[in-house]
Amino acid sequence: MYPLKFRPAPLVEIARKNRQEIVRAGLTRRELIKLGLLTSSGYLIPTRGLSAQTSCPAGVCQLGCSPPTLPFVDPLPIPPVLPARPLSDPGFAIPPNAQPSGQPQDARNEAHQFRDRFPPQQFFITRMRPNANFRFSENATNLARIPPQLIWGFNLGGPAASDVAITPGPTIVSRYGTPIVIRRFNELAPDDTGFGVPETSTHLHNFHSGPDSDGGPCDPVFNRIVRIGQFYDHFYTMARAGFDTDEFRATNGDVRETLGTLWYHDHRVDHTAENTYKGLVGFHYIFNEFDTGDENTGFHLPSFPQFDVPLFVADKLFTPEGEICFDPFGFDGLVGDKFVVNGRIQPFFEVQKRRYRFRILDGGPSRFYQFFLTNPDNPSQSIPFWQIANDGNLLPRPIEITSTRISVAERMDVIIDFNKISARFGHPSRIWLENRLEQVNGRAPTDKILPAGNPANVVLEFQLVGPDNVPDPSFDPEPVSFPRVPCSPNDCVFAPICLPRLPSDNAAAPTDRIRLTRSFRFERGNGQWQINGQFMDCTRFRFTVQRNTAERWILRNNSGGWQHPIHIHLEEFRIIRRNGRLIQCGDVEFSRKDVVRLGFNEEIEIVMRFRDFRGGYPMHCHNTVHEDHQMMLLWQVQDIGDNNPEP
Numbered sequence: 001m002y003p004l005k006f007r008p009a010p011l012v013e014i015a016r017k018n019r020q021e022i023v024r025a026g027l028t029r030r031e032l033i034k035l036g037l038l039t040s041s042g043y044l045i046p047t048r049g050l051s052a053q054t055s056c057p058a059g060v061c062q063l064g065c066s067p068p069t070l071p072f073v074d075p076l077p078i079p080p081v082l083p084a085r086p087l088s089d090p091g092f093a094i095p096p097n098a099q100p101s102g103q104p105q106d107a108r109n110e111a112h113q114f115r116d117r118f119p120p121q122q123f124f125i126t127r128m129r130p131n132a133n134f135r136f137s138e139n140a141t142n143l144a145r146i147p148p149q150l151i152w153g154f155n156l157g158g159p160a161a162s163d164v165a166i167t168p169g170p171t172i173v174s175r176y177g178t179p180i181v182i183r184r185f186n187e188l189a190p191d192d193t194g195f196g197v198p199e200t201s202t203h204l205h206n207f208h209s210g211p212d213s214d215g216g217p218c219d220p221v222f223n224r225i226v227r228i229g230q231f232y233d234h235f236y237t238m239a240r241a242g243f244d245t246d247e248f249r250a251t252n253g254d255v256r257e258t259l260g261t262l263w264y265h266d267h268r269v270d271h272t273a274e275n276t277y278k279g280l281v282g283f284h285y286i287f288n289e290f291d292t293g294d295e296n297t298g299f300h301l302p303s304f305p306q307f308d309v310p311l312f313v314a315d316k317l318f319t320p321e322g323e324i325c326f327d328p329f330g331f332d333g334l335v336g337d338k339f340v341v342n343g344r345i346q347p348f349f350e351v352q353k354r355r356y357r358f359r360i361l362d363g364g365p366s367r368f369y370q371f372f373l374t375n376p377d378n379p380s381q382s383i384p385f386w387q388i389a390n391d392g393n394l395l396p397r398p399i400e401i402t403s404t405r406i407s408v409a410e411r412m413d414v415i416i417d418f419n420k421i422s423a424r425f426g427h428p429s430r431i432w433l434e435n436r437l438e439q440v441n442g443r444a445p446t447d448k449i450l451p452a453g454n455p456a457n458v459v460l461e462f463q464l465v466g467p468d469n470v471p472d473p474s475f476d477p478e479p480v481s482f483p484r485v486p487c488s489p490n491d492c493v494f495a496p497i498c499l500p501r502l503p504s505d506n507a508a509a510p511t512d513r514i515r516l517t518r519s520f521r522f523e524r525g526n527g528q529w530q531i532n533g534q535f536m537d538c539t540r541f542r543f544t545v546q547r548n549t550a551e552r553w554i555l556r557n558n559s560g561g562w563q564h565p566i567h568i569h570l571e572e573f574r575i576i577r578r579n580g581r582l583i584q585c586g587d588v589e590f591s592r593k594d595v596v597r598l599g600f601n602e603e604i605e606i607v608m609r610f611r612d613f614r615g616g617y618p619m620h621c622h623n624t625v626h627e628d629h630q631m632m633l634l635w636q637v638q639d640i641g642d643n644n645p646e647p
């Protein structure tokens with residue numbers, strides 16, 4: 001499976017074979033340590049040899065052992081937009097499970113909920129394929145160290161081999177009010193790199209989807225897993241949450257539940273970390289009549305695609321020989337030593353001196369980030385930018401920040417005004433997007449903020465080009481931003497996309513009334529990760545939520561050693577308290593959320609509604625290594641819920 005250019009050295013081959021044999025043997029972590037094959041920190045002990053390049057043993061997959069590379073030599077790739085197909089596309093009419101024999105079959109064995117009410121108006125196709133010639137850099141020096149190699153990705157939907165799969169995959173652009181079907185083919189192949197399972201379930205994080213199209217990890221009854229040669233039709237109503245409640249039926253949902261920045265990723269149970277790390281990820285934007293994608297209309301946010309730019313940030317490990325690697329025995333999580341943005345190592349991006357909207361995503365598998373803007377010629381400058389959205393949700397008021405911390409799967413939409421930076425910070429020619437949060441293992445960041453101006457911590461270099469004061473019709477968040485403007489709980493700069501009412505214990509409407517409080521402990525147990533003392537179990541739902549009601553969930557982490565980004569499917573929640581402290585306006589978490597960072601010894605109170613759909617969804621840690629090692633549970637929504645307070 002290697003391009004001719006890249007013939008792995010024999011020692012690498014030996015190390016990989018050893019790793020594969022161990023995987024096949026199914027040995028436990030404890031057995032491996034006993035046999036002297038695994039260190040207690042979770043790294044496989046290499047069998048022999050040292051690479052000529054570094055002091056790291058050949059084939060080892062370990063922090064600090066990736067080959068050195070030159071930063072800022074590759075332009076930032078922008079994933080292409082997945083083309084929408086007309087409904088007359090011959091593929092669209094074929095009903096599920098009625099494919100001509102010899103053709104790929106639909107893996108789905110359940111109906112799409114609400115498809116009659118929201119008939120699809122657009123159809124997309126994409127194919128998951130191996131790409132054996134993927135370049136993490138185009139630079140000759142870097143290519144000599146990290147050669148073209150195998151990843152998994154998504155293509156533009158064509159059957160031809162020339163329609164090559166990329167990672168991140170094509171950006172899917174959809175709109176509220178235009179229901180869609182996305183047909184995703186699994187055209188992967190088994191490979192011998194030691195990680196990745198060519199079976200998929202593609203989750204649209206965190207769209208309000210029926211369980212049939214959510215792309216969950218597994219289900220006690222319905223099939224979630226798409227095998228090689230199969231496809232799966234994901235149907236998205238493109239309606240806001242609440243569309244099947246009395247209050248919001250007529251408007252097809254509550255406009256305040258509008259989502260914007262989403263992403264899709266593999267969610268195959270037990271193998272999500274490997275499969276997403278190997279490339280099965282991409283952005284999914286949703287526009288609407290207010291956030292239009294055109295800076296001359298609606299909220300006047302910077303125009304897509306030129307000034308509205310996705311930044312898929314991920315960290316990777318490579319062997320000293322330059323082969324991407326993943327240690328299946330590192331249960332703590334994987335932190336890489338190469339920052340990759342939209343598939344390139346530490347790229348640069350040329351910007352005009354005007355405002356841009358960046359949609360920053362922590363693509364995992366395990367690292368937390370705290371991003372700052374750094375002027376490399378004067379790292380002591382504190383450069384502000386404006387956060388306008390948290391996860392998929394516009395904030396009630398933009399917040400001026402000099403940094404924000406995010407954990408795996410969290411997103412932040414920010415406005416960076418390069419004209420103001422140029423005028424106020426001495427006309428710098430370069431600005432770095434720098435991650436200054438120290439993290440040395442997959443457990444958690446150390447909470448230490450590293451000094452500014454270290455190229456090793458930079459994920460992306462902005463190169464400022466062109467004249468100052470170019471015409472810029474886009475929205476300027478500064479004059480309306482907190483703390484320049486005092487905040488209020490009723491803020492709604494992006495009206496009508498305001499914060500929905502908070503559910504409460506005594507509300508009149510069932511969808512507003514908190515029916516129940518449940519609590520969940522996220523903890524270490526039996527060498528892996530548990531919720532309330534139990535591992536993930538695909539065969540049962542741990543509890544049943546009553547449809548069209550609200551609940552309060554208490555998330556607890558009694559550990560001083562671990563942090564967990566907790567993700568809940570189906571709807572957005574609100575974080576009410578952290579350790580008893582109310583989250584108040586002016587805080588970036590005073591927002592609708594779909595991931596919450598559960599820090600050291602923290603107790604978090606959230607409230608959430610469960611509307612419209614029936615069926616099963618997961619809650620899990622989004623450190624994907626923790627998730628795969630069992631920190632996940634399935635719950636369901638039905639017309640009658642249970643009252644289990646500690647499921």
Ligand SMILES: [Cu+2]
Nearest residue numbers: 564621623626
């Ligand atoms: Cu975790």
